Amino acid sequence: MxxxxxxxxxxxxxxxxxxxxxxxxxxxxxxxxxxxxxxxxxxxxxxxxxxxxxxxxxxxxxxxxxxxxxxxxxxxxxxxxxxxxxxxxxxxxxxxxxxxxxxxxxxxxxxxxxxxxxxxxxxxxxxxxxxxxxxxxxxxxxxxxxxxxxxxxxxxxxxxxxxxxxxxxxxxxxxxxxxxxxxxxxxxxxxxxxxxxxxxxxxxxxxxxxxxxxxxxxxxxxxxxKDLAGDHVTVTLRDHTESARAAEVAARIASAAPEIGADGLTVRVRVPQADIAMAELLRALENADVKALAAESTRPSLDDVFLALTGRSLRESDTPGA
Amino acid sequence: MKVIRDTRTMFIREITPALRQPVGLLFTMGQPLLFLFLFGPLLAGNEMFAAQGEASAWQWFVPGILIMMCITGPMMAGYMLLMELVGGSMERMLVTPMSRTAMMIGRTLKEIALLLVQAVLLIGLALPLGFRLYLPGVLAGLILLVVLGVGLGAFSFALAIASQPGGELFYMVTQAVMFPLILLSGMLLPLDSGPTWLQVLGRINPVSYIVDAERMLFAGTYANPSVLYGSAAALLIAAVGVTIGTRSMRRGI
Missing domain, CATH: 3.40.50.300 (P-loop containing nucleotide triphosphate hydrolases)
Known part of the structure; x- marks a missing residue:
């Protein structure tokens, strides 16, 4: 056409x-x-x-x-x-x-x-x-x-x-x-x-x-x-030692190196499929005797795709006059 | 033929809202009549015309008013186009297979149609006041009006297209051009009584030649150089206007 x-x-x-x-x-x-x-x-x-x-x-x-x-x-x-x-x-x-x-x-x-x-x-x-x-x-x-x-x-x-x-x-x-x-x-x-x-x-x-x-x-x-942004699982830990250990555990199931958050208490990891990966990660942490305080799975939006491609958010670049 | 059919489509589109609102149409039509009744008597009573009799004032004034209508009307056609360019309706039509030239001619024809009805109305009302009708001259005069109207309409379309998207240019140019054209053409008052510099400016204004020609024709005089100069001026305006108008329409909007 x-x-x-x-x-x-x-x-x-x-x-x-x-x-x-x-x-x-x-x-x-x-x-x-x-x-x-x-x-x-x-x-x-x-x-x-x-x-x-x-x-x-x-x-x-x-x-x-x-x-x-x-x-x-x-x-x-x-x-x-x-x-x-x-x-x-x-x-x-x-x-x-x-x-x-x-x-x-x-x-x-x-x-x-x-x-x-x-x-x-x-x-x-x-x-x-x-x-x-x-x-x-x-x-x-x-x-x-x-x-x-x-x-x-x-x-x-x-x-x-x-x-x-x-x-x-x-x-x-x-x-x-x-x-x-x-x-x-x-x-x-x-x-x-x-x-x-x-x-x-x-x-x-x-x-x-x-x-x-x-x-x-x-x-x-x-x-x-899936290709450009991907699913993510984020877990929150009690202290910095725990999060370092959690990152090691997470590295085994992740498709990319886990990131530790700025406060040192969260570990964010990109995974092929967030819902399955979250259950898996929590079990693995349990086995490794690491206590997760909270866990969250996020699926990407097209904005994440845009962010991954350009380093800018589409929402931000959409402000009037931009 | 496609262009003719498209022109008809465009003409019908443009004229329909006017026909659907007869009251609004009446007001548009009525405006030159204000000049006839509120300004005309001032001339008729003026000593300038007194020697030749009151009727001569009408003979002089009616062609002038017609030319003035012919300047304001087609200039407004560009304003309507500008509104449609600023909105999305012109764009919508440009994506259809309709001929671009037909879009322009159809719009102009609507203005011309209104202009001719106004002219007939005006002449009809001037008759009881003492205006003498030389029919062949009046018909020739109307043709001159149409030629000028087509040219000015095309100019104003080109101006509207160039004024996008804000439209300020359109207002600036029409205001700056329209009034000098009207005032320096002697269509409302004779320039002869003005200072020399004003008369010189009047001689530069092509419209003043057309006004002179229109007066000659309305007086039943055909074999006069003014008729030739006026027709040439109108044709020149039309030729340049249509060339510029068509070109800016083609170049994309």
């Missing part, structure tokens, strides 16, 4: 060249749900804008939905759907009017576009809002309208730029329910950008982590967490 090679984009900002995307290679198969994850300014949206023909790349090529983004942008546009970061409906326009216009933009005749608009209004539970101005809708309703506009021509490939940013948790869940259902029904390939870890983790079958305009990791969420 998507094949990109060496995609680059640089901008001139006040005579300085900013390299927003520094060479991205990408292959997405039909039917995948892929999340592009990274902090603000990582080049996610710029990449997406190149793939959707909104921005010509500085260099590199990409074939999207079977067409070259530079040589054949109109065909690419015909075959993809795009839901941008901002609201897609014009402020002064009525909900249904915008959907009919959108249908006509894709070459439907006016009667066809009207029929399709009514269909999609129903599909996204917007029928009762058809005659309202888009500027009178709530955030969640506007987002549903954005999805309706992106799906009017039933694309096989849908791009979503930060689909749930700025929504309350309830609306976010609602939007996702709609997206996933439509994907199921129409066998769509979804490509989305997000800076929400949970979203990438829970929804995407494949996570591509980007930072500073480059892909730094690519795989299923589980795989990335």
């Amino acid at each position: 998507i094949h990109a090679r060496g995609l680059k984009k640089s901008f001139k900002v006040k005579r300085e060249t900013v390299e927003a995307v520094r060479g991205i290679d990408l292959d997405v198969d039909p039917g995948q749900l892929v999340a592009f994850l990274g902090p603000n300014g990582a080049g996610k949206s710029t990449s997406l804008r190149m793939l959707t023909t909104l921005l010509p790349p500085t260099s590199g090529t990409a074939v999207v939905a079977g067409y070259d983004i530079v040589k054949d942008p109109v065909e690419v546009r015909r075959h993809i759907g795009y839901i941008g970061q901002k609201n897609s409906a014009g402020e002064n326009f009525r909900v249904r009017d915008e959907l009919v216009t959108q249908g006509c933009c894709y070459g439907l005749t006016r009667p066809e576009a009207r029929r399709r608009a009514d269909e999609i209004l129903d599909l996204l539970s917007l029928t009762h809002l058809a005659k309202r101005g888009s500027n009178t809708l709530s955030g969640g309703q506007r987002r549903r309208l954005d999805i309706a506009l992106g799906l009017i021509h039933q694309p096989r490939l849908l791009f979503l730029d930060e689909p749930s940013t700025g929504l309350d948790p309830h609306s976010r869940a609602d939007i996702w329910a709609h997206i996933l259902r439509l994907r199921e029904e129409h066998d769509m390939t979804l490509f989305l950008t997000t800076h929400y870890l949970e979203e990438a983790d829970n929804m995407a079958e494949r996570v591509i982590v980007v930072d500073h305009g480059r892909v730094i990791a690519d795989g299923t969420g589980e795989q990335l967490k």
Whole structure:
């Protein structure tokens, strides 16, 4: 569905060249749900804008939905759907009017576009809002309208730029329910950008982590967490001698050297599978006559993956202005 | 043809909200009428026109007002575009296969359509005041208006695109350009009575040639050099505007 090679984009900002995307290679198969994850300014949206023909790349090529983004942008546009970061409906326009216009933009005749608009209004539970101005809708309703506009021509490939940013948790869940259902029904390939870890983790079958305009990791969420961050077991001991002995014991079952905490009383060890390892470690400590005061097992998040890759936390680098 | 169909789509999209809100439309339409009724009588009563009779003031004033509408209306088209660029609706349409040129023409045509209705309304209301209608001249004058409107509309689109994302540039330039263009064209008051430097500035302003031409045409005079200069000025503005507008639309937003 998507094949990109060496995609680059640089901008001139006040005579300085900013390299927003520094060479991205990408292959997405039909039917995948892929999340592009990274902090603000990582080049996610710029990449997406190149793939959707909104921005010509500085260099590199990409074939999207079977067409070259530079040589054949109109065909690419015909075959993809795009839901941008901002609201897609014009402020002064009525909900249904915008959907009919959108249908006509894709070459439907006016009667066809009207029929399709009514269909999609129903599909996204917007029928009762058809005659309202888009500027009178709530955030969640506007987002549903954005999805309706992106799906009017039933694309096989849908791009979503930060689909749930700025929504309350309830609306976010609602939007996702709609997206996933439509994907199921129409066998769509979804490509989305997000800076929400949970979203990438829970929804995407494949996570591509980007930072500073480059892909730094690519795989299923589980795989990335297992390979790059891993499970950990932490035990708390009574004193420094005990923790030194505990570290020796832990080294036997660990997949990496155990770390002793700054206070000298905790031992943290990376293991293949935390729940099993914890029972095993506690038994081994018991046998070695070491008393563990507390034990904790932690499974990694995608943030740990990002931390392991870049030395920064995605949450920290996500503060406003970063 | 695709471009024509897309232009139609865009035109219908743009004109629909106006048609759906007739009250708002009435107010937009009404504004030039304020000039006609609140400013026009000042001219008609002025000694400048008194010698030639009151009707001559209307003959002089109506074409000027039309050109003024033609400057403010299409300039606002850029403002609407800017709003859509700042929001996401323009981006959404740019990802559809719709022709970029059609997006621009469709928007301009909406302004032109409103402009022509306003013009007819204005002329109709000026008739009982003593305005004399030379139909071929008025029709030619309206064509001149359309040409100027297309050019200015395209300019304002290009400006809107260049003003992203904040839009400050748009406000700065329109404010800085619009009023001098209007004031230095003699469309509201004759420049002849002003000091020489003001008259020189007026001669530099291309719009003043168009105003002169429009007045000639509305007076039923066709074979006059002013008509030629005015048409040339309007065509020049249109050609440069459309070239710049289309280029900035293509270059990506």
